[in-house]
Amino acid sequence: MPLTDTAIRAAKAGDKPYKLAGGGGLYLLVNPTGSRLWRLKCRIEGKEKLLAIGPYPDVTLAKARERRDDVWTAIIDGGVPSARKRPSWEEAIAAPSLPLSSSTQRVSGARRL
Numbered sequence: 001m002p003l004t005d006t007a008i009r010a011a012k013a014g015d016k017p018y019k020l021a022g023g024g025g026l027y028l029l030v031n032p033t034g035s036r037l038w039r040l041k042c043r044i045e046g047k048e049k050l051l052a053i054g055p056y057p058d059v060t061l062a063k064a065r066e067r068r069d070d071v072w073t074a075i076i077d078g079g080v081p082s083a084r085k086r087p088s089w090e091e092a093i094a095a096p097s098l099p100l101s102s103s104t105q106r107v108s109g110a111r112r113l
C-alpha cells in the first residue's frame with residue numbers, strides 16, 4: 001500500500017521512533033516528540049548512506065518523492081548526492097575571505113609585538 005498524505009497526518013507519536021515506508025528507500029521517521037522527518041536510505045559505492053530530505057510540513061509527500069528521484073538520478077549518473085552540499089577543499093581555499101577592519105588589524109598587530 002503506497003504512502004498517502006492522510007496516513008502521514010494520522011501518524012501519531014509513540015514510545016519509540018518508527019518509520020512509514022514511502023518506496024524507493026524513502027521513509028518518514030516519526031519521533032516520540034511528534035516530529036516527522038523525511039529520510040532516504042541508499043547504497044553508494046557499497047556503503048549505506050542516510051540522507052535527510054527535510055521535515056514533513058515543510059517538505060510535502062510530492063516534494064519528497066521528487067527529491068528521492070533526483071537523488072537516484074544523481075547516483076545512476078555516478079555522483080554522490082551528499083557531496084553536492086559541501087564545497088571542495090580547493091573551492092574553500094579559493095573563496096575570498098572577509099576583509100578585516102582596521103581595528104582588528106591593530107589588535108592583531110599589537111599582540112604580535
